[in-house]
Amino acid sequence: MKINNSTKNVGSYVARESITTFIRINLLSRCTATASTKSRASGVIEVVPVPAPVAETHGDENEPQIKKKKYVQKYKPEWEKSREWLKCYEMKAFCKLCNCSLANDVTLLERHSKLAKHQNAVKVKETNHLKQLSVTESLSQKTASTEKLSKEITMVMHCVQHSLALKTMSTLPQLFNFMYPSDKHIQCCSTKSAAMVKSILGPYAREKIAKELRSTRFSLIMDEGTDISMTKCLVLIVRYLPPDKNTVEDCFFGLLEIEDATAQGLYNVTVSYLNSMNIPLVNMIGLATDNAAVMRGRYNSVRKKNFKMQIKAYFIKGARATH
Incomplete structure (x- = not known):
């Protein structure tokens, strides 16, 4: 059997490498043993660095690694x-x-x-809550006072409707408090009753009548006079048929102070008052006055002023408004 030269060369190379490796291992072991003996004799321990282990890879290197899920706290x-x-x-x-x-x-x-921001927001909320409580308490007190005021107005309205003197209110509230002690005590004298008539009942009734006269035909009764304080006044009374009733009514409509008692002055005051109430003059179909010359004179009177202004109204003389 013949052996090629290349085969011989490979065999000799392997033999030389094996011998070299064996010699190196023996020398390394002897050096390690000598170093350990010296360290024991001197009492010093030398640390021999150990090479880091090489991580072993299994399977495909491109395969993604599985990460551990992070815990997420839920709202409670x-x-x-x-x-x-x-x-x-x-x-x-x-x-x-x-x-x-x-x-x-x-x-x-x-x-x-x-945090300071949160603490300030808490203080603002507490302040608003206190304000809301105070508003609620004031509304409750206002409701109680409103109920009391409505009872007082009802009593005053009863006196006005039945033509009773307002001095009756000096004793009528005391009677009510005696009969109904559980209700709010009513305190209403004649002075307070007169103020209610002027500021509450009067404007309400006047506006109610004016609202009906804006769409209804009416007659005007007027008379001029002087009161106890020597103040000249003009009394206005309207006669009309209310839309919700089947009977004609006479309603007091105004008591106007006048400075000029002439025909022109009375006419101007009357027309301006009706215009302020947004009442059209064409709705007036009748005018009633007394027999004074300033009211029914032939040449210069309130009746002639109406004819000149083309206000077509029937004139009735001899009427007198009691006031």
Whole structure:
């Protein structure tokens, strides 16, 4: 059997490498043993560095590694028991006072509650709550006072409707308080009753009549006189058919102070008063006055002024308004 030269060369090379490796291992072992003996004799321990282990790879290197899932804290409704300012918004904690989102962490929530911004928002909320309570209390007191005022106005209206003297109100509230002690005590004297008639009942009744006269035909009764204080006044009474009734009524419509008692002065005051109430003059179909010359004179009177202004109204003489 013949052996090629290349085969011989490979065999000699392998033999030389094996011998070299064997010699190196023997030398390394002897050096290690000598170093350990010296260290024991001197009492010093030498640390021999150990090469780091090489990570073994199994399978394909391009295969993705499985990562560990991170724990996510969920919102807990019981957090709201001790924190009124907290609520859940989009599965996260939300501060209603600061209007901001927070992390689902109890430690962070406690830290947020101690911030200066949050403390100021809490103070503002407490202040608004106190104001709301005060407003509620004032409304309740106002309601009670309104009920009391309505009872007083009802009593005054009863006196006016039945032509009773306002001095009756000096004793009528005492009778009511005696009969109904559980209700609010009514305190209304004649002076207060007169003020109610002037500021409450009078304007209300005048506006109600004016609203009906804007769409209804009416007759005007007027008379001029002087009161006890020597003040000249003009009395106006309207006669008309109310839309909700089937009987003609005479209603007191105004008591006007006048400075000029001439025909022109009386006419100007009357027309301006009706215009201020937005009552069209064409709705007036009748005019009644007394027999004074300033009212029914042939040449210069209130009746002639109406004819010149083309106010078509029937004139009735000899009428007198009692006031």
